[in-house]
Amino acid sequence: MPQFDRREFLKLVGVGAGAGVATACSDPVEYLIPYVVQPEVVTPGIPNFYASTCRECSAGCGLHVKTREGRPIKLEGNPESPINRGALCGRGQAGIGRTYHPDRFQGPMRRNEKGDLEPAEWSAALADLTAKVKSGGAGVFVLGGDPGATASVQIDAWVKAVGAGGRVVYDPFAPEALRAASRLVFDVDATPIFDLSSADLVVSFANDLLETGISPTEHSRQLAEARDVRTRRDGGARFVYVGPRGSMTAENADEWLAAKPGTEGILALALARIVVERGRGSASDRSALGSLLDGFDVDAAASATGLEADSIRRLGEALAAAKSPVALAPGVAFTSRRAAATAASVLILNQLCGAVGSAVKLPPAASEPKPAASHREVLALIDSMKSGKVQVLLVHDADPLYSLSPSTGFAEALAKVPFVVSFASLPDETTARAHLVLPDHTPMESWGDVSPRPGIRSIVQPTFRPLYQTRAMVDVLLDVGRAMGGTVAAALPEGTFQALVQAAFADTDWRKTLAMGGVFGEPPSVGPVSLSPDVAKLEIEPPLLEGEGEWTLVAYPSPLLHDGRGANLPWLQEVPDPVTKIAWQSWVEVSKATAEKIGAEVGDVIAVETPFGRIEAPCLPRGALRDDVVAVAIGQGHTVGRFASRGGKQTPGEPRGVNVIAVLPSATDEANGRAWLSTKAKLSTTGRSERIAFLQTHDNQRQRQLAEAVPVSALAAAPAVSAAPSGGHGDPHGGAHGDSHGAGHSDAGHHEMLLPFDAAKDALPSSFHRWGMAIDLDRCTGCSACVVACYIENNIPIVGEDQVLRGRVMSWIRIERFVGPGVVDFVPGRPAHVDNGKLGDTDIRHLPMVCQQCGSAPCEPVCPVIATYHNDEGLNGMIYNRCIGTRYCANNCPYKVRRFNFYDYDHENWPEPMHLGLNPDVTVRGQGVMEKCTFCVQRIALGQQTAKDQKRAIADGEVTTACAQSCPTDAIVFGNLRDETSRAVQLGNDPPREYHALHMLNTRPSVTYLAKVTRGPVEA
Amino acid sequence: MSWRPLDLARPASAAFRVAPLLVALAMVALPQWALAQSSEAAKEAQRLAWDPDLPGPDQPIPFSHALHAGTYKIECLYCHSGTDRSRVAGVPSVQNCMGCHSQFGQDLEGVQILKKYWDEQKPIEWIQIHRLPEHVKFRHNRHVAAGLDCQTCHGPVQEMHKVHLVPERVWVNGMPAQKLEMGWCIHCHEAKKASIDCLTCHY
Secondary structure (H helix, E strand, O other): OOOOOHHHHHHHHHHHHHHHHHHHHOOOOOEEOOOOOOOOOOOOOOOEEEEEEOOOOOOOOEEEEEEEOOEEEEEEEOOOOOOOOOOOOHHHHHHHHHOOOOOOOOOOEEEOOOOOEEEOOHHHHHHHHHHHHHHHHHHEEEEEOOOOHHHHHHHHHHHHHOOOOEEEEOOOOOOHHHHHHHHHHHOOOOOOEEOOOOOOEEEEEOOOOOOOOOOHHHHHHHHHHHOOOOOOOOOOOEEEEEOOEOOHHHHOOOEEEOOOOOOHHHHHHHHHHHHHHOOOOOHHHHHHHOOHHHHOOHHHHHHHHOOOHHHHHHHHHHHHHOOOEEEEOOOHHHOEOOHHHHHHHHHHHHHHHOOEOOOEEOOOHHHOOOOOOOHHHHHHHHHHHHOOOOOEEEEEOOOHHHHOOHHHOHHHHHHHOOEEEEOOOOOOOOHHHOOEEOOOOOOOOOOEEEOOOOOEEEEEOOOOOOOOOOOOHHHHHHHHHHHHOHHHHHHOOOOOHHHHHHHHOOOOOHHHHHHHOEEEOOOOOOOOOOOOHHHHHOOOOOOOOEOOOOEEEEEEEEOOOEOOOOOOOHHHHHOOOOOOOEOOOOOEEEEHHHHHHHOOOOOEEEEEEEOOEEEEEEEEEEOOEOOOEEEEEEOOOEOOOOOOEEOOOOOOOEEEOOOHHHHOOOOEOOOOOEOOEOEEEEEEEEEEEOOOOEOOOEOOOOOOOOOOEEEOHHHHOOOOOOOOOOOOOOOOOOOOOOOEOOOOOOOOOOOOOOOOEOHHHOOOOOOOOOEEEEEEOOOOOOOOHHHHHHHHHOOOOOOOHHHHHOOOOOOOOEEEEEEOOOOOOOOOOOOOOEOOOOOOOOOEEEEEEOOOOOOOOOOOOOOOOOOEEEOOOOOEEEOOOOOOOOOHHHHHOOOOOOEEOOOOHHHHOOOOOHHHHOOOOOOOOOOOOEEOOOOOHHHHHHHHHHHHHOOOOOOOOOOOOHHHHHOOOOOEEEEEOOOOOOHHHHHHOOOOOEEOOOHHHOOOOOEEEEOEEEOOOOOO | OEEOOOOOOOOOOHHHHHHHHHHHHHHHHOHHHHHOOOOHHHHHHHHHHOOOOOOOOOOOOOOOHHHHHHHOOOOHHHHOOOOOOOOOOOOOOHHHHHHHHOOOOOOOHHHHHHHHHHHHOOOOOEEOOOOOOOOOOOOHHHHHHOOOOOHHHHOOHHHOOOOOOOOOEEEEOOEEEEOOOHHHHHHHHHHOOOOOOHHHHOO
16 A cells, blocks of 8 residues: 655645546536427427326226326326226336336347347347247247237237137236126126225125225225215224235224135125025025025134124124125135135125125126136146147236246246247346247337226327337237238238227227227126026135145235236335335234244244245234234245346346245136135244334334324214315415314323414415315325325435335335324333234224424424525425535424435436436435425426416315325325315314324424224124 | 327327418429528628637537527527426427528528438437526526516527627625526516525425
């Protein structure tokens, strides 16, 4: 090492400083690059919205894609779509990330002799494929998910035209059992449609409808409507959840019956028997049942399900007494080998309660728009692959290598196929084994149409030019067919895929339909149905589980990652699981008793062993889980993808977390659907332990009244809340605002409000606005759609697992989860994890925590540079360019909503081309700067500009925040507190329920929370 | 905000349907104009636009604002359309320039360079002169609506062959502030009683 003396050192420092100054003086040259031909509809700086359709799951929610300068930057729900009515779940919103994904294939890829994928030309790739398809003949097979209605028709036509072996539809979470049950019970081959909006009793038989059901956004909204305490002061519909695990849906129920997994059918028939005994059900239905219900008395059901006989009886009486009850059949995680029979018993219960025809709609069989997925057909295809019959396999819209169990032998079978083609736009496990990758457009770039159910035909339209050399799959297939010439070409339709989609809407005014987003009609419904006589022969038994272990393995779809397709989208990794609050990782849920038995604590890596394999992941002991169950989320354990795996981008690397599918058998149910609940497991410790990336380590709010609850009886005395405008705008400068009182109705009334206040007054007297929110905890399900919306709207950086472990997550809104009012206990040190969940406990409170824009904000006086201050409209401004990063404000914020940029995340965490999806209206923050929720001030500014241009005031509802916009249940309402008629004021004015978080600190928050309503167990 | 479907087969608007007709008419009726030699003034303006002795950077095309906005008195918003509607000032597309220059000034070097961009369908990379940092959300439309002249911030562009930042200094609360610095904005905002809330421009 060279020796420096002091003089030498100072000289060097001087040179360094001088150079620094010199570089600082010359600004880098910035360019203005206008269009060559500016599209007529594009004005730089003004967003355009295009109607499209979400392709992240099979629910088919409508989208409004916000584009700026021709680039999609945010997805919002299409208010015209009857499915999501303007809201959009987190998974749907994160779908925009596929387009700007840094891992994307930028053109066709071909595997070379060395076994690596290398770029190819489209012409060569197509010639290659054409030759293979020609020589493959009947050895050509297509395997994939639902590509949309028109695409599906075209693929079938292509398969026929080229004389291919066949097409197998593969959707790991297809509701085949439900469709089979409908065939069995009603002789109608269609998937029943559930409408919960007018129900008064909803019983979910292990169906996690709010997070991973058939249509989560729709069902969340419907349930919230049915349980709306603003208008229904008796609490509205009651909601009962039956299932072994405290899922997000269970936490939102009024009563949770923790039945043994797979016994839902037995319970449903026992309930049906009570319902029949109380005189419900038509005579013909009863005679069709024959002696089916005889074996299902309450006591037998109690011993089979592990529930108390009283609970079952009470639920049965409630079902018999309810006006419009509805029951939902088990969801993905609980489809056992008896799934069809179980779903059939739930449909029988619905029929006897009179729900079929009203809450449960049966579309005519012929109208079913989706191709039927069949797990048995997939298994048959794997057999053909193994026997060498498959020469060419075309894979689209699915990642079978990840989502099929290894015990199906798919990996070995794939190795026997000489030519595997993938149409995936993002690399996945399957593309890592493909010989040819012909990347499809992402949904933001493609044409298409989706028919999630009869009556709805939703259009997918491109919102910008494809970013890379990608092509629509159907166009590729058509080109291949045409290149084959002769009869093949003659059998194929003319024109492009776009023209074919348009032709499918020939019965409508295309331009109007396109602007609307599709054709949104009521589903056609078959007339009154009666039970088929076959139901008498129904065999209901406990599920068949393989293996010897003591625990039933429940593999459940992750609320955010779904079947694993969301794992490579950074937001879905960073936003924690709504129940366990773990991000970026896998975990094994066991009950506390189980954990004690095997001697494992939080974070101890335990092994889950079944006859089919073994996985190891950190243990998470939970109170809200049956002792005979071990639960692992599906979705992690990818080896490919920079966010999905550790280190793997386009080629496999180390997996992130574990893939629970690896230990499942290749089981099917009796209706050829996939059986997920199919094996027992053994647990053992490994002696290792890992840190779990919790975003919230405890669920005890220590009676600080962060998330409150009131019994439903407290509402009866108070009048209903009206959200309808009472005509005209109120006087913005005065008006009698009732002072808010926090005391008297809460769980623990010992906190006295020191100074009652009126949040509307905390702005300049001359200001027309004091922005505020009403957040309804009774409506919040904890789904985290708002969190994803906030991330995307506000350019919030993704920090990654390592930084999450250091507590440096950047989310501006988070959902805090608390169990009950909590207890005041002061435990020395910091326990790794506190779980107060209990089996059957439904007093779980999900609290969306945003910046409260306090009238007397503790962050403001401590800022030495006035980077945070109170503006005229009552907003707590955060001026990034003033901030010098002392972090005093964050230390002084009691709500802990301020986030600090420890690094320059903009360089590291938005690799190209992710930066193209940034919101140009929001500054990207640099290192050393504090940031926080601003009530989407850029959206307020846009609303103000529009109103000012039109010389009028901002109308209520015209400006809303990203979180409120996305909320499926309308739990967050944003508005002007100085407008007496605004929804935020009207809904917030609900004395038995309204309170302010931590109001005893006199922070004068502008967010009014409405306490969760505890409705208690169901009564007849 | 505009709510429109993206329709690639969209029929052209009335203006677009009429435009080719007008161009064709002009070509028939005014062949002398179309083929006329450019004036000496235009040639001189073009020379000055690349004059190394004038302040400001050389742009990819020797475009003279003094000629277009000064001599020919073309409205600023004619080329910079959208400035009155959007936060962002519109910069004319190559097509916009070619709208006139397919007819005029084809003997000029600058127009030939422009034509090359058009033929290659390449965008022109203009060097930005008036530049605000990313954390400033300046809104052009508001300032146009308030009746401010473009020259207030951009200087006498109609006299500049080569656009450059004209230094200007004001005193705010006893502190000097240079043009396009925050104090300079505040100076005007205070004088005109416009908002000086931080959140008006910074978010």
